[in-house]
Amino acid sequence: MDAIVVKTQNLTKCYGTLSALNQVTISVGRGEIYGLVGNNGAGKTTLLKLLAGQIFPSGGEISLFGAHESKKMEKQRGRMGAMIEQPGFYPQLSVEKNMEYYRLLKGIPGRRIVEDVLKTVGMWEYRQKKGKTLSLGMKQRLGLAIALIGEPELLILDEPINGLDPSGIIEMRNLLLKLNREKNITILISSHILSELEQLAAVYGFLDCGRLLEQVSAASLREKCGSFLEISVSDTERYTALLEKRFSEKDYLVLPDGLIHILKPKRETERYSRLAAENGIAILSLHTRKKSLEEYYMNLKGGSRND
């Protein structure tokens, strides 16, 4: 059994002169939950569509369950379930009939599985409803049910919590964690709601403008997301000049609202407040904070970083 379920090597996708994905190399291990982090247009959906065979790469390689050739990969795709962009189903058919359609498509014997999967995603009571009458959240659940039919070993989910209400988000999160823990399903999930990914993923891939900025495990990310100092002062420009001159601080970030983030403080907190006071600069606020995934991503992207 392959330890690596998904692997890409310098994967590139261009639309004319526009590069939607640029030499992306990732690897997803068996049983992992891999979170793809990125803004709109970062290349998350493009990467997932390439893996699902919906679009073709302009360059680079993909390997699914160890298969590289396109025909072999097609066969391996039978081992995965996917929900990319919007959930795909026939709006004029009922939930149950849509599921039956996909059961036949995947060649799964026995109609019992439809009931089981619909119960798993909490859609059994809505089985008679037509696809077009479902709410956005229900459509997402149906999309997940379709991806889950046939007990896939790999789940590819693009923004699965879009349109879900708060309780729906929690249910979806718990369901994904349960599937991962109990059935060892590998999950490749993208989202721009980073706080959600933070509670799921074991490995992160940070994408920006089609490039992979970093692939990092949750454990190393926790280490990297160490404490930082957030300072708000009356004269940001003068204070940052002082930081560089007196404390040789180079690793800081000035946010658009004037907040200064000193990423790896070299001195005790009170030395930073004294620096301001001694130079007639008022301290408006000063906190020690822990970096969130969002902030880590923003730092990674660069923003107005000083270095």
Added chain:
Amino acid sequence: MINYMKSEWYRIIHSKEIYTFTGTAGGMAFLLNLIHFIANRKIEGFRYGTISFSFSFLVSGMHIILAAGAILAMFLFSGERKNGIMRNTVACGISREKIFLGKTIVCSAVAFLSMFVILTVYLGSACLLLDGPIQPALKETLTGVSAVLLCAVASVILELLFLVLFEKDVAAMLGWAAVMAVIPKILLIAGLKIEICARIASWMPWNYLSSEVSASLSGGYQCLWDTTEGFMKCVISGAAGILIFLAAGLIFGRRQEV
């Protein structure tokens, strides 16, 4: 591919499109005969209430079978890209070639069954309601339908090919009309000057079904398929159409992004 065909079959028989199409077309055919039947009873000396006249509509307009096949294909498969079905099917590991082939087989089979029902209603209601001898009109009509059957399958495949190439249904239908009707007419006109164009145009169904078939009010039919040579012309052009459009679908569809 068998699984894909099974799922499509399931979907089609559980959707209303096929029943709406067959019901509407069958209903219109019945209505046509019913109007003639009523006119026969109400209008003295009404000359059109005969089986022969009713069947002449189809015999002289076999194009309708080709068009009906394309319309049905559009009805059955038009929404699958918009609804994300193609994306899911591809993600399930079914190749685009198998999808196209499977779709072709299922759609042709469904179209055949639909045609069978519509023709039964049309021919049956005419025989029951209208005056005049059944033969040779019935034989002529059934021979004509069997002669254009392969052309009808080619027409279905052509529409499916354009549905693969274009996301918009209108574009697919216009593409179908261009290949099926407009290009043959252009070749026919060009054939007045260029011999090779005339020869190609004469093998195109839209042209020969217009120029080599005639049905008169008196019940006189002069049809291409009356001779073995003419019948074979229909069959060969239909088979060629199937091969060409199938190959085009497999080649162009193979790299189609969904």
